[in-house]
Amino acid sequence: MSTVILLAITGLGLGALYFLVAxxxxxxxxxxxxxxxxxxxxxxxxxxxxxxxxxxxxxQARSWAGFGLALLVGAAAGAVLALLVELLxxxxxxxxxxxxxxxxxxxxxxxVALVTGIWGADARPFPSPAWMARTTSVxxxxxxxxxxVCILAAVVVLLGLRLLLGRTRYGLIIRAGVENRSMxxxxxxDVRRTFxxxxxxxxxxxxFGGVLTALYNSTVSPSMGDSLLIFxxxxxxxxxxxxxxxxxxxxxxxxxxxxxxxxxTTSGVGDLTxxxxxxxxxxxxxxxxxxxxxxxx
Amino acid sequence: MTATDSPARTxxxxxxxxxxxRRLVRPVVLLGLAVLAALLPQLQLSVPGVLPGPTWTAGSLQLLAxxxxxxxxxxxxxxxxxxxxxxxxxxxxxxxxxxxVFAMLLEHGRLPILxxxxxxxLIGAAxxxxxxxxxxxxxxxxxxxxxxxxxxxxxxxxxxxxxxLTGGEEGLGLVSxxxxxxxxxxxxxxxLYWLALAAAGLVLxxxxxxxxxxxxxxxxxVRENELRVRVLGVxxxxxxxIAFTVAGILATLxxxxxxxxxxxASPQVTTSGFTLTxxxxxxxxxxxxxxxxxxxxxxxxxxxxxxxxxAASRQVATLPSPLRIPLSQPTFLLGALFVVVVLFLPGGLTxxxxxxxxxxxxxxxxxxxxxxxx
Numbered sequence: 079m080s081t082v083i084l085l086a087i088t089g090l091g092l093g094a095l096y097f098l099v100a101x102x103x104x105x106x107x108x109x110x111x112x113x114x115x116x117x118x119x120x121x122x123x124x125x126x127x128x129x130x131x132x133x134x135x136x137x138q139a140r141s142w143a144g145f146g147l148a149l150l151v152g153a154a155a156g157a158v159l160a161l162l163v164e165l166l167x168x169x170x171x172x173x174x175x176x177x178x179x180x181x182x183x184x185x186x187x188x189x190v191a192l193v194t195g196i197w198g199a200d201a202r203p204f205p206s207p208a209w210m211a212r213t214t215s216v217x218x219x220x221x222x223x224x225x226x227v228c229i230l231a232a233v234v235v236l237l238g239l240r241l242l243l244g245r246t247r248y249g250l251i252i253r254a255g256v257e258n259r260s261m262x263x264x265x266x267x268d269v270r271r272t273f274x275x276x277x278x279x280x281x282x283x284x285x286f287g288g289v290l291t292a293l294y295n296s297t298v299s300p301s302m303g304d305s306l307l308i309f310x311x312x313x314x315x316x317x318x319x320x321x322x323x324x325x326x327x328x329x330x331x332x333x334x335x336x337x338x339x340x341x342x343t344t345s346g347v348g349d350l351t352x353x354x355x356x357x358x359x360x361x362x363x364x365x366x367x368x369x370x371x372x373x374x375x
Numbered sequence: 376m377t378a379t380d381s382p383a384r385t386x387x388x389x390x391x392x393x394x395x396x397r398r399l400v401r402p403v404v405l406l407g408l409a410v411l412a413a414l415l416p417q418l419q420l421s422v423p424g425v426l427p428g429p430t431w432t433a434g435s436l437q438l439l440a441x442x443x444x445x446x447x448x449x450x451x452x453x454x455x456x457x458x459x460x461x462x463x464x465x466x467x468x469x470x471x472x473x474x475x476v477f478a479m480l481l482e483h484g485r486l487p488i489l490x491x492x493x494x495x496x497l498i499g500a501a502x503x504x505x506x507x508x509x510x511x512x513x514x515x516x517x518x519x520x521x522x523x524x525x526x527x528x529x530x531x532x533x534x535x536x537x538x539x540l541t542g543g544e545e546g547l548g549l550v551s552x553x554x555x556x557x558x559x560x561x562x563x564x565x566x567l568y569w570l571a572l573a574a575a576g577l578v579l580x581x582x583x584x585x586x587x588x589x590x591x592x593x594x595x596x597v598r599e600n601e602l603r604v605r606v607l608g609v610x611x612x613x614x615x616x617i618a619f620t621v622a623g624i625l626a627t628l629x630x631x632x633x634x635x636x637x638x639x640a641s642p643q644v645t646t647s648g649f650t651l652t653x654x655x656x657x658x659x660x661x662x663x664x665x666x667x668x669x670x671x672x673x674x675x676x677x678x679x680x681x682x683x684x685x686a687a688s689r690q691v692a693t694l695p696s697p698l699r700i701p702l703s704q705p706t707f708l709l710g711a712l713f714v715v716v717v718l719f720l721p722g723g724l725t726x727x728x729x730x731x732x733x734x735x736x737x738x739x740x741x742x743x744x745x746x747x748x749x
Contacts, residue, residue, distance in 0.1 A: 113516045115651075170718065176462065179519070180658055180717045183651050188710030195700035195707065308527045308647060311520040319517065346535035353528040357509045360521060 080219035085337050087216065091225030093333030094232030095294060098287030099310035100317065100325040101239060102280030108256045108320025109276045111175055112168060116182040117284050117310070118303030119189035120156045124285025125292040125302060126193055128152030132205050140205050149289045156285020157278050164277040169270070186304070194300040201299035204292040211296075228290050235283065236326050243322065252276060256320060309336075312352055316359050412572055415439065416565035425677060427684075433564040438680060440564075440571035440636040446672030447575035448629050449656040451622040453668035454582050456657060458591070459618040460598030462515070465506070465522030467650040468529045469623040472499050473630020474640040475533060478547040479540055481554075488554060495631055496624065503623025507616045523647055530645040546641040549634065558635055567636050574632040575669075578625050582665055585621055594618045655713045661725030670724060678712075679705050 099121060106114050128148035135144040163185060171177045210227065213220035243249035254262050255272050263269050284303075291306060292298045313332050317324030332352050340348030415430045426435040452466045476498050480491040510521040536543030557566050585591050593614045596604050601611050634640055643649060652675065660671020682705035685691060691702050701707050720727050 107516065111516075113519065167714065167718070175516075177717055177721075179462065179516075180654065181714055183654060184710045184713035184717065186710075187648070187651060187655075188707045188714065191704040191707035191710060192701065195704040304647070308523060312524050315513075315517050315520050315524075344535075344537075346531055346537065349531045350528050353524050356521060356524050360509060360512050 080217065081341075083217050083219040084221060085341055086334065087219070087221045087229075088225055089334040089337030090330060091228040091294065091333075092337060093330040094228040095287055095291050095306060096309055096313050096333055097232045097326050097329035098235060098283050098290065099306050100313040100329055101235065101322050102283040102287075103310055104314050104317065104320055104322060104325045105239075105252075105276055106280045107314070109252055110168075110273050112178045112182070112277075114182050114277075114280065115179060115307075116163065116186040116189065117280070118305075118307030119186040119193075120159055120281045120284035120303070121288040121291065121306065122190060122193055122298075122300060122303035123159055123288070124152035124156040125288030125298050126197055127155040128285070128289035129202070129204055129292060129298045140207055142207050144205065145207055145210075145293075148292075149286060152289035153282045153286040156288065157282035159285070160281020161274065161278045163281075164274050168277065169274075172270075172273075190300050190304065197298070197300070199300060201295075201297035204296055204298050206293050206296065210293065224293050228294055231286070231290055232326075232329075235286075236322070239322050248272075248275070309352065312356050316356060409576065412443075413569065416568055425681065431565075433561045436564045436568040437636065438677075440568045441633070442673045442676045443571045443575040444629050444633045444636060445656070445676045446669040447578040448626055449653055449660065449668040449672035449675075450578055450582050450665050451625045451629070452653045453657050453663070453665060454585065454594075454618055454622045454625075456654065457663040457668070458586055458598065459594040459615060461511075461615055461619065462519040463522040463619070464519050464647065464650050464654075465510075465524075465526030466622065466626060466653055467644060467646075468506070468522075468526040469499050469503055469626035470630040470633065471529060471533070471640075471645040471649075472502055473627035474634045474644055475541060475547065475630075477631040477634050478549060478640045481549070482547065483540060485553070491553075492631055496627055499627025499630075500620065500624045503620045503627075504616070507619040507623070511612055511615050511619065523650075526645070526647055526650060530642070530647065533642050533645045541642075542640075544642055546639055548639045554635075571632055571636050574629060578629060579665055579669065581621075581625060585618075586665075590614065590617055652709075655709065659713060659716050659723050661723030664725055667723055667725040674724070675709065678709060682708055 099117060103114060103117055106112055106117075128151050131151035132144045132148040135141075135147060163182075167181050167185070168178055171181060206224070210224040211222060213222050214226070215221075241249075243253060251262065251267055251272055255269055259269055262272075287306075288303065291302050295302060309332065313325055313328045316332065317326075317328030332355070335355060336348035336352050338348070339351040340346070416436055418430050420430045421428070422430075426438065428435050430436070430439070448466075448470055452463075455461050455463050455466060473495055477491060477495040480486045480494055481488070484491065486494065506522070506525050510518055510525065513521060533541045534543055541547060557563055558570070586594070593604065593609060594617075597611045597614045604611050604614070630644070633644070653672075656671040656675045657668045658671070659675060660669070661667030686703040686705055691699055694702065716723060
């Protein structure tokens with residue numbers, strides 16, 4: 079029993095990371111119709127800059143303050159990077175969807191290579207508060223505390239996104255933009271500013287997720303973003319493109335499936351099971367679970 | 376006139392009524408290129424900075440063979456992406472499958488080379504068909520993600536070294552005992568080069584034939600106007616499936632030759648990054664034309680190779696870090712080049728050539744690729 083609980087909670091911790099990446103991807107796609115292949119690079123850059131920020135605090139690196147700073151810096155780095163990419167590259171290519179994908183592909187390759195050039199190809203240990211590595215007993219299962227931190231962060235982000243999309247004027251504009259872009263423009267609202275805001279928000283979520291991924295892996299490495307990105311894509315397709323709630327449900331489902339399959343069979347089977355699940359979903363519901371029409375919140 | 380004719384017809388460049396003389400240019404130029412390529416191992420041509428040595432040396436021949444195979448792989452990707460309009464991120468899967476299954480059948484299956492090759496082709500065809508059947512249920516961006524997921528599954532299988540069959544991160548060596556003597560050893564690199572040249576030529580011809588066929592016209596029609604194809608009573612799903620499977624089979628073939636040319640299989644070809652580089656090649660070369668894709672593949676491979684040499688050189692190591700770090704990462708330079716091409720050179724190198732020289736050089740290229748040009 080305790081094994082099942084352990085697997086379930088660690089699985090949800092992994093699902094939290096998937097959600098942080100997938101929600102940004104899904105939002106960006108839903109509003110802008112841009113599939114952002116640079117999202118993994120945003121995550122990696124956020125993770126590394128958060129790592130540098132934590133190291134800069136010196137003796138404080140392993141304190142909560144150091145970790146909080148890392149999270150802030152990571153999110154800010156992701157946001158700034160995404161903002162620049164949107165203004166300098168994506169904006170020039172509005173309505174040319176394939177070119178937008180291509181630009182993000184090139185950017186993702188280049189950014190990850192640059193990170194490798196600066197910090198080296200090998201993984202580096204990520205400093206985190208000692209409490210994170212300790213365990214808490216839940217019904218007899220010893221769960222590393224950092225899993226709870228990841229889950230908590232994802233839940234806060236999910237609630238925040240739902241509030242933003244469902245209760246604010248910005249959210250209203252975003253949802254309206256998803257439904258009918260030209261009508262929103264016709265009503266005198268600058269859709270481009272919405273695009274920039276959504277892309278930046280996605281970047282911030284990715285950078286934030288980067289620091290949490292570093293915490294989860296207890297290392298930073300150049301490939302950490304892209305290895306998450308692929309599963310995030312699967313999550314987005316299963317959850318339905320453009321649906322934040324769908325992403326959350328699918329992230330939890332995919333991560334749990336992966337975790338249990340990896341434990342009860344051999345390592346690697348979990349990853350394959352996830353791909354098989356994706357194939358199954360496509361055969362049954364080609365639009366994903368919550369993606370009949372593109373919708374948010 | 377049926378609607379299926381129209382995409383091909385609109386694709387013809389304006390220079391068609393140029394007469395018989397021009398119609399002769401194409402086969403003559405092609406033949407010349409083929410003869411030159413076939414004679415390279417016998418010649419002593421040096422291209423400093425591009426090839427590591429004169430063309431008859433083993434190092435240069437191997438690099439050229441890899442260039443040809445990668446270029447031809449880009450041509451098969453072009454069939455999927457530019458001709459049929461499917462953004463697949465899993466095309467390298469079939470190439471990797473050709474590489475690995477062939478190596479495994481030779482090493483673990485202990486099959487002779489020809490049955491092993493045939494069986495690999497069959498497995499590659501079956502895999503492409505199966506993946507196509509499932510992933511073509513969605514289109515557009517979702518299709519891109521799904522193909523990526525399948526390719527990732529392949530990569531996981533190889534890297535986790537399931538059953539000790541794939542060698543994990545080490546890759547698989549080639550058992551020379553089961554190969555004909557003419558394909559083994561440094562002295563026989565020229566045979567491998569010729570094999571690669573033949574494979575690339577076969578793939579170019581096959582893709583050209585498919586594109587010119589009725590099915591090929593339907594592929595372009597599906598890209599341009601899916602609804603119209605539907606109205607004509609043809610299922611776009613089937614057309615896409617044909618393009619996807621044909622490209623997969625050809626990629627499997629190239630993967631097998633790549634295994635021989637490399638002398639082993641490395642897990643690098645299974646990664647999603649490798650498929651992304653295919654996309655980069657096709658776009659850099661110029662979308663939609665076989666020769667553009669081939670050119671893009673060759674140039675990318677050469678750049679990757681030479682930039683790698685540059686990155687490891689002493690001149691770079693002594694530079695200050697703001698210069699040294701970007702220069703030491705070929706992928707960074709290539710990724711940045713790619714972004715620049717997408718932003719400023721729509722149509723890639725072939726497109727740029729057309730605009731720069733107006734007629735002369737571009738005429739040649741458009742002659743070569745007229746049935747495919749967008």
